[in-house]
Amino acid sequence: MKAVGQPYLPRPATSWNDGREIELLRYIYDLPNLEELRGSPSKVIDAIDQYGSDKDYLMNVGSAKGSIVTDLIAAVKPQVMVELGGYVGYSALLFGDAVRRAGGKRYYSLEQSPVFAAISRMLLDLAGLGDFVEVVIGSSDIALFNLHNSGMVKRIDMMFLDHYKPAYVVDLKLCEQLGMIVPGSVLVADNIIAPGNPPYLKYVRSSVAEKRAAAAAAKPTSSRGYDVNGFPSYVLAKFNVSPENALAGVDIFGNPDLTYESRLVNSFEPTGEPDGLEVTRCIGIDRRPGSKL
Numbered sequence: 001m002k003a004v005g006q007p008y009l010p011r012p013a014t015s016w017n018d019g020r021e022i023e024l025l026r027y028i029y030d031l032p033n034l035e036e037l038r039g040s041p042s043k044v045i046d047a048i049d050q051y052g053s054d055k056d057y058l059m060n061v062g063s064a065k066g067s068i069v070t071d072l073i074a075a076v077k078p079q080v081m082v083e084l085g086g087y088v089g090y091s092a093l094l095f096g097d098a099v100r101r102a103g104g105k106r107y108y109s110l111e112q113s114p115v116f117a118a119i120s121r122m123l124l125d126l127a128g129l130g131d132f133v134e135v136v137i138g139s140s141d142i143a144l145f146n147l148h149n150s151g152m153v154k155r156i157d158m159m160f161l162d163h164y165k166p167a168y169v170v171d172l173k174l175c176e177q178l179g180m181i182v183p184g185s186v187l188v189a190d191n192i193i194a195p196g197n198p199p200y201l202k203y204v205r206s207s208v209a210e211k212r213a214a215a216a217a218a219k220p221t222s223s224r225g226y227d228v229n230g231f232p233s234y235v236l237a238k239f240n241v242s243p244e245n246a247l248a249g250v251d252i253f254g255n256p257d258l259t260y261e262s263r264l265v266n267s268f269e270p271t272g273e274p275d276g277l278e279v280t281r282c283i284g285i286d287r288r289p290g291s292k293l
Contacts, residue, residue: 008052008062008270017113020056021088025119027051028126039128041097048090048123052270060090061162061190062270065277069160069188072279073098076186078157079105082147084140084171085163086111089120095160096124096133107133108153110143110163140164140171141252148178156180161200162190168200173254181258187280192264194275201278204262208286211256218253259284 028037028047037043052058061069073081073095081099086092086109096107107129111117117137124130136143140163147153156175161168168189175181189200203211262280269275 006049006053007272008049008060009055009057010271011057011059011269011273015057016059016087020058021116021119023056024048024051024058024088025122027055028123037126041093041127041129044123044127045090045093048088048093049270057271058090059087060270061094062268064268064270065190065275066091066094068265068267068277068279069095070098072186072188073102073104073158076158077102077104078186079103080108080153080156081106081158081160082108082110082144082153082156083160083162084110084144084167085161086120086135087116087162089123089135091160091162092120092124092133092135093127093129096129097127099158100129100132104157108147109133109135110140111135111137112139112163113137140167141174144171144174144180145178148180153180155182156185158186158188160188160190165191165195165197166199168197169203170252172200172203174252176255176258177253181255181282183282183284185282187278187282189278189280190275192276192278193266194269194273197278201262204260204278204280208257208259211254215253215256257286258282259286 028044028051031037031047037047048058048060049063052060078099081095081104083091083095089109092107092109099107109120111120114137117135121130121135124133124135136147159175161171172181172187187204189197191197192201259282260280261283262278264276265279266274266276
């Protein structure tokens with residue numbers, strides 16, 4: 001993989017969905033050494049990093065934060081890992097390869113954009129991961145619901161969150177509600193410093209008593225609402241979401257009885273800017289009086 005010290009080009013005002021993703025695909029398939037990339041996730045990742053350094057910025061997790069996650073994968077050895085927000089496949093290449101090497105069974109990459117998903121699939125096929133990583137197109141909440149109801153994913157051993165920032169809490173609660181998060185599950189949330197995610201940090205760092213109190217006080221009409229408080233306006237504008245239309249696709253209540261241990265791991269964006277990952281472990285279920293489950 002490309003060295004951490006070789007940064008991407010600076011993030012421009014418009015940093016995605018402006019044609020750069022298609023140009024990345026053209027760039028890689030026009031490489032004179034394309035045949036050397038076939039079957040090699042690390043070489044495909046290097047080519048993506050080279051594009052980000054020499055051609056145009058890409059909103060990938062990057063090698064600095066990526067190495068933190070791959071070390072966790074090696075330690076946890078997840079059988080099933082799910083990522084929310086696949087973009088062009090960088091994290092699916094990096095983490096899917098790590099899960100496969102750790103003896104895992106399946107990696108699911110959820111991506112709302114069919115264009116980005118198609119690019120991801122082509123790069124995964126090039127790297128020889130097409131039969132191990134499944135790219136699922138659609139909104140994250142509906143995709144998670146369908147994966148569970150179809151029987152494809154009953155338990156998530158490890159989950160990487162890197163999609164619409166206000167959806168972190170909602171999608172985690174959905175996974176809790178469906179029984180997909182259990183003691184031993186590990187969550188890794190990206191962009192905890194830049195742009196930050198106050199609602200997510202509050203939730204995973206809250207005690208069971210605090211979560212029960214919040215759940216009891218919640219209005220029934222809030223079961224589909226995203227908490228958009230504390231996010232910079234550009235985060236909401238990026239996804240064309242306002243507080244009025246920030247609604248999930250299914251009713252979501254979570255499981256406040258799950259106990260978490262959570263910590264911030266400081267790192268850097270591929271541009272070299274500071275950022276961090278929140279690493280959270282589910283360590284138990286509190287079934288003392290007051291539990292609703």
